[in-house]
Amino acid sequence: MTKRALITGITGQDGSYLAELLLKRGYEVHGLVRRVALEDPANRLSRIDDFRDQLHLHAGSLESFPSLFAVVNAVQPDELYHLGAQSFVSYSFEDAFSTFRTNIDGTHFVLESVKQTCPGCRVYFAGSSEMFGHVKATPQDENTPFHPRSPYGISKVTGFDLSRNYREAYGMFISCGILFNHESPRRGFEFVTRKITSHVAKIKHGLADTLPLGNLEAKRDWGFAGDYVEAMYLMVQQETASDFVVATGETHTVREFCEQAFAAVDLDYRDYVTENPEFYRPAEVHLLLGDAGKAKAELNWEPTCRFDRLVEMMIDADMELIRQQRTGTSAGE
Ligand code: NAP
Numbered sequence: 001m002t003k004r005a006l007i008t009g010i011t012g013q014d015g016s017y018l019a020e021l022l023l024k025r026g027y028e029v030h031g032l033v034r035r036v037a038l039e040d041p042a043n044r045l046s047r048i049d050d051f052r053d054q055l056h057l058h059a060g061s062l063e064s065f066p067s068l069f070a071v072v073n074a075v076q077p078d079e080l081y082h083l084g085a086q087s088f089v090s091y092s093f094e095d096a097f098s099t100f101r102t103n104i105d106g107t108h109f110v111l112e113s114v115k116q117t118c119p120g121c122r123v124y125f126a127g128s129s130e131m132f133g134h135v136k137a138t139p140q141d142e143n144t145p146f147h148p149r150s151p152y153g154i155s156k157v158t159g160f161d162l163s164r165n166y167r168e169a170y171g172m173f174i175s176c177g178i179l180f181n182h183e184s185p186r187r188g189f190e191f192v193t194r195k196i197t198s199h200v201a202k203i204k205h206g207l208a209d210t211l212p213l214g215n216l217e218a219k220r221d222w223g224f225a226g227d228y229v230e231a232m233y234l235m236v237q238q239e240t241a242s243d244f245v246v247a248t249g250e251t252h253t254v255r256e257f258c259e260q261a262f263a264a265v266d267l268d269y270r271d272y273v274t275e276n277p278e279f280y281r282p283a284e285v286h287l288l289l290g291d292a293g294k295a296k297a298e299l300n301w302e303p304t305c306r307f308d309r310l311v312e313m314m315i316d317a318d319m320e321l322i323r324q325q326r327t328g329t330s331a332g333e
């Protein structure tokens, strides 16, 4: 029988890759989208544009319990992937209240809707390495204590606690991924990797001459989003629900990302990157490095794309995007 999946956050980076993966595996794929997205599909549905005709989209908001309840009840999914969130850490300092509403209440609303309307549905919760924050051990694994350093991190710890409590209290199947940073040509332009690769492409084409950044010494464990949605899918297929770290096991500074990205188009980052305090955070997460040993042992999951290839892929895509914009041809990714 055809399986039915519901994805919150289907218009985002991960939602788009996951929707493609599930369609390829024969799923009937439903997605929760904001009403405004349906009114402005050209801009707000661009990541899922290529396969939108194969999706079932439902208007709703993570801030409204009745709207979520109605969508979950109507779809009756076998699997629900809860990816929707205010996911930009910097913005969470500017508006912690709305971040909490979307990420904490939104998660609570999703879990309660499943409990009341389809308790047998398998749920994936999108946890984050930001939960480790001021890290207590390196590398970080499923046993490393949490010490979040931003309202976003706090919201994800609470979402994780809510998920675990629904699992323990009501016997629901809810698996939590603790995913380290993952990137792609579909990454939002505000995140540092895409900010760098899009600026490199502009600079190379003579459309910009500097790249203002914040803390260049922060270290991240960066993987490819396409690999990470495969891990989400595998978690939901297991016999029992559990929590898994998903990471590459390699860490690099923002400076190294810059160096590599500019070098890919024969430029020296030191000629263009400026440090601007505007992009510093009130509290920084200095170092993230994941140990995905449990995912490897139990899910047979391993990343296929390493740092060098990731940078190259993002640079190639942004260079191509500018070429297409200049020649007026359609912009693929
Ligand atoms: P993303 O590109 O920012 O996508 C976020 C999605 O959530 C978008 O579809 C957005 O819809 C939706 N959304 C936000 N507020 C909403 C609301 N009030 N009602 C309904 N939908 C709402 O994020 P991502 O990178 O794909 O990440 C997916 C999930 O994984 C997020 O929960 C994120 O926190 C988590 N995560 C990400 C990473 C990473 O490195 N990418 C790592 C760990 C965890 P619009 O398009 O309408 O804004």
Ligand code: F7E
Binding pocket: 087, 088, 089, 090, 127, 128, 129, 130, 179, 180, 181, 182, 190, 191, 192, 193, 195, 212, 213, 214, 215, 216, 218, 219, 220, 254, 279, 280, 281, 284, 285
């Ligand atoms: O920052 C530093 C910044 O915004 C990475 C989200 O997907 O991954 C992401 O969160 C680092 C930080 O990602 C700029 O201070 C320097 O140390 O790309 P980011 P993030 O904060 O790590 C986690 C796992 C998630 O769950 C989140 O949803 O880069 N940095 N200069 C900068 N960052 C930005 N954005 N812009 C700068 O100019």
